[in-house]
Every structure is written in C-alpha cells, then in structure tokens.
Amino acid sequence: MPREAEISLNERAFIQQALQEDLRLDGRAFDAFRPLQLTFGDEYGVADVQLGKTRVIARVSVEVTTPPPERKFDGVFQIITEFSPMASPAFEIGRPTDAEVILSRILEKAIRRSNALDTESLCIIAGLKCFALRADVHIVDHDGGLIDASCIAVMAALQHFRRPDVIVEGERATVLSVREREPIPLSILHQPLCVTFSYFEDEDVFLVDANAAEEQVRQGEVIVTMNRHGEVCQIAKYGGATMDPLAILNCTNIALQKVRELSKFIQARLDEDAAKRNAGGLLAELSAENAR
Amino acid sequence: MSLPISIVLPGDKIPPDSLPKPQNKKKALTLGPGLRHIPPETIAASIAGALVTDNKKNAAWIEYNSGRYLPSTGDLIIATVHTSGGENFNCSITPNTPLAALPHLSFEGATRKTRPVLPPNSLVYTRILSASSAVAPELTCVDPSTGKSEGLGPLKGGMVFPISLGMARRLLAGRKGGVSVLEGLSEKMGFEVVVGRNGMLWVEAGSVKRTLAVGRAVQEVDEGGLGEKGQKKVVERVLKGI
C-alpha cells in the first residue's frame, strides 16, 4: 500500500520557526486564502476550483428515480467524493483514506444536512417520481485545503446547475429536454461554505487555508461551516491539541468574513458565466419560469 | 545563446547527419538519456524533447525537463531518511519509489561505534553510488577514492524548496546553466545552498526570512524561465527586502 511521503524534519522545524516569527512560507497573512480560481464548464453544473495548487472538479448531474418510501415528498441528493490517483499515487480508487472519509463526512454535514438544497423541490410526483441529484467531487491535485476547495466547488456547481423542466399530467410526468424548454435552476436555500483553521499548539497560531506542508505540521484543525448570514452550520475539530473556546469563537468571526468574501466571489463568477451564456439576451425570452 | 532546437518524438530515428561529428574519430559515440540503440545501427528517441549533441565528447542526448527523477550513478541528490535498518539507512529519493540504501558506514570517519544517528525524515546530501533498473539504488556520503565527505552528509537546519529537474541541472552546470541569481545574492548576503538532482534545493541563510528569500528567488527564476536581466531584477528586489 503506497503511503503519502512525510515531511522532513528540517521542513517541519523551519515551518514552526517561521510561524513563531509570524511568517508563512508563501508570504501570506495567517488569515489569507491562496489565490482562488473558479471556472465553469460548457455544461451546466460543472465547477472547476483551483485553490493555489489544489484543484477540485465538482459535477452535478440529475436523473429521475422513485423516491424512497419513507420520504415521499423529497427528492434524492447525494455527494460523492473521490480522491483521484492523479493527485497522489497514495490514493487508490475504491479504498478511501482517512482524509477522504473526513472530507465526505464534512461535506455531508455542511451541505446536505444543513439543507442547503431544497430537496422537496426535486419531487415530481409524490411517492412515485423524483429527481435524484448527485454531486461528484473529483480531487485531481492535492496541496492541502481540500475541504474548503471541495465545498466551494460543490456549492458553485449547485448554483450553476440547471435541471430539466417537467410537465405533470395526473400520474404521467414528461421530462423536457434542454432543447425543448430552458432548464430550471435549483432551489438553494442558503450557501454554506467551509473555512478550515489549522492549529499549531506550540506557537498558538491558527492558519487559514493551510497548504499540504502546513497541514502535515499542524497539531489540530477546526472546520467551521457557515453561510454569509453568519449562521453556523457545523463546527468540527480534529487532532489532539487542546484549544481555547474563545479562540474558536474568534475562528467563527474570521470564518464569517471569509465566507462573505468567498460568496461574493462565487456570485461574481456565476454572473460572469450567465452573461457569457446570455450573449444575445435570448435567455430571458425563452425562460419557462414565470416571475412570481 | 539560441540553439536551433530539433524536436524529437519517441520512436523518431535519429538520422546519421544529426549525430555529433567528433574531431577525434576513435572516440565511441555516447548516448545519453532519451536515446536508445536498436541493433544494428538505428538510434531512436524514447522521450519527447530537444536533441542535443556535443561534438567534443561525441555524445548525444535528449534534453527534457518534466517527469519523475530517475536515479543515475554519480548524481548528487538530497535523500530523506525513511528508516534505519541493521546496516543501512533506507532513504527515499522521490516519493513512492523503492527506498535506496545508505550504509551506516558510508559517512566520513564512521566506524561501527561512531556511526551517525539519523532519525526518520532527516535529510542527507548524498551521491548515488550505483543505480540500475535491476536493484534498488545505493547511496554514499564519502568519496570512495579518498574516504573524505567532500561536503556530503546530513543536512542540519535550513529548508528545502522543490525546483524543477531542469533547474537542478542548470544550477549544477555552472556558467552554462545561466543561473546568476545565487551569485547576485551572495554579493550582499551569506548563505549555504545544496542542490539535489532530484529536484530539491536546500538553503540555510541564518534566519527564516533570509532562507525564504533565497529559496523563493530561485523558485521564481525557475518558474518564470528568467534570463540574465530578469534574474538581476529578482536579486535587486530580494536584497531591498532584507
């Protein structure tokens, strides 16, 4: 079983020494994200996020299925994460690493269980037909900050996605193809985003968006998920280090500020993409939605 | 320096008139990385890149700067100690490749009683004693002829910076490599550097700030493909910041 290479003692000592002198290797401030890039594919619902050297591709797709009997009025929504061997030979397909398990658990809590997506809107005919939405998250390049990048990718992909329209006549539902009718955006209730803080106990320092080297040196991490209205969706803490509760409160304050910036960034990119697609202003005329 | 670059793809046969023309007819033709001889007399490329020939040495090779470092005898590298076995330190040269053996006794002045203690994940500057596709590479920290370390040995402190394989070659090639950034910086500040052919640069300049400045300057020259003037600018900027 191939293993991830460990960081050398020299690098570890150097990173710690640098932190004591208030320096990060790439010259960033302690609470700064790496440069973020977000691009959308030709299709709806594909978001490609590059956070420094980390790269995550999220893809949202939909199909029609029968809803589970215990949740007749809901659609199905699942998030599937996958570490590709592209990112590191240590990742094997079908054999999740601990990091992968944590990532999928956090995304589940942050996005699915915080009801970011209105699953009821995916219902077509109660108990008979519903949309099953899935978000595939592919980690293709790994330099730390996977949770934050994946969350951005999934949320951006969800907001970018358009599902096909349906016509319901009694018990019959017809799914209209993209050519027949303009597809409909998903009903998104709020936009949770994750901000991971890496904690260094000896230096008593919290870092935002640590890279892979910093992640290997850290003693603990706090993952704060919140939306831009300041509603905390979840807080998770991993690693053995003890932390001051006040410090965690401070983390949420920084997280709010970061989430606001990120939301604004995502929205700006979505608007740009929409403007590009709507080059001739045709979309407004074709829209099937009525302005209520 | 601008060379008429001739691009080859794997499988391309190298025509005889592209091979080096030695002044000394007796010298046998040497084929470097990326070229292979298919008997009786075909020479074909196996790697995509630029064909380079050296008439003086009667050698030809393919210049490329991507991919994984492949150990080759005589190369100086920065290895990471993985574990310590009975006789050897097991060292990793690149991630996810078989470990290389560095005998406990292959350090200057090392005896059974006074061998160095290297905990896992420490860095060692070593030479590759032997490397082949048949066995795992063997490393050494002494010159076999003199028994002296010649600067090889464990690296204490400092920081390593990943650089491209091409940059590592250039740094070791001296004037031909066209890297003047370190020379420029050394006029105003003192530091120690070690270049590993496996794409690692170790820097120790006394303080975190200075070490970072040197390492990042080299990385910047590497990533930007900077020429003489560009490097001068980097040097000026770095020196101003210190």
Add this chain to the structure above:
Amino acid sequence: MAPEALLSPLHRADGSATYTHNRYSILGAVNGPIEVQRRDEMPEEATIEVNVRPAVGVGSPKERHLETLLHSTLRSIILVRSIPRTLVQITLQIRSLPEEDAMLGVNTSLLILPHLLHTALLALLFSSVPLRAIVTSVLVAIPFTKGAGPLLAPSAKELMRAKPFKSIHVFAFSGDRKMLLNESDGVFGFEEWDEACEMAEEVCCKEEGGVGLGEGMEVDGQSATENLEQWLREVVKSKVEREQRWRVAT
C-alpha cells in the same frame, strides 16, 4: 479542427495534460515509474495501470472495457522492459462530453476512445516515461445513407446530422505506421473496412511530402484535419520552448 492540449495542468503528477477536441474534454495524468505492489509486480516488465474515471458516477463496465483497450495499446508503446518492476499509473478523468454523445445510438465507448488515447499519450510524453513510439488514433464512421462517404474524425454534431450509421471504426497507428488498435462496431464488408483503414492511416501518420493536405482527403466537402503526428510535434515543440525559454530570455 485540431485538438487542443494544455500542458502539465497538475502539479503533483509526473506528467499531465488537458485535452479538448470536438467538445470532448479529458484530463490525463501519469505517475511513474513508481513502486509497484508486490501482487502486481512483474519480474522483467513494468506494470501499467490505466484508470478511466467517468464524468458522472463511478466506473462501470464501459470504463473497464476502455481501460482494457487502452492498457493493451499503451503497453505496446511503453518500453516496459527498460523499467522493470515498476508501476506506470495512468489516470484519465473525463471532464465533459458533447451532449449529443448519448443520443447517437452507437457504441459510445468507441467515440471517446481516440480522445482517451491521445490524452494518455500526451500525459506519458510529459512524464518522460520511455516510449517505443507514439500513437495516434482516429474515428471513422460510415453512414447508411447511400452516396455519403465515410466521416473522418467527425464531431458529435456532424455525427448527429449523418446518423444512423452502418458501422464505426477506431484505428490507432504507431509513428512507424503500424496498426496498434482496431475496434469496429456494426455491419461492414472488407472493402469498407479497408477504405476506412486507409483514411485513418492517412490522418494519423501520413508522411510529409505525401498527399498534400486537402487533396483526396476531402470528406463531405470539408477539408480534412492536419496530420495528427504533426499536431503532436507542435505540442511537444511548445513544451520544449517553454522549458528552454531561459536560454532566449533576457
């Protein structure tokens, strides 16, 4: 339209490439030669692992089938004997497909096969794994409509217009004009196959000074694509130029 290639988009992998052609977009990465697991180790050869990841969902038998085809083709161009007891890991992530892909009513694994092969080759070239030769591949589709000639490396839109098809073929040739792969689907006679094969060979590895571009290669009134080998050479040239730019930089 020649395919577009973006070199080394990934930092971790030893070689990587993004390939876009006819709205098929694939990300390819190669790690190697790396340590191989004991159970996969071969005493005199390198082990090759090909992973094809679909855009949506996890792998299905279709991807397994593609992996097998790619594996046997790539194995014949990688110099496996020069790097024994190692692993060359090739991962291909499909990023997007043209929306028509599923609507053509033909074997969709054939449509994407040439693109996957090219992506894998690019990633291999940039990972500097020793290769015996290069491989170029092309799709030929023969429509049912009488009088309509075979379509050469058609886009999904062109296929949509010309469907249904009698047969579709994928050919792959090495740089020295040896056929490495042929997958055909549908009903066809030997003449048709032979014609398709010749057309494919022309596109893949026509030598310079042979039939000029556009001559005798006019398909459906559309001038044909440039020779794929030349395209590949251009891609490698841009890679070398990027690596060597310090020589000419001031």
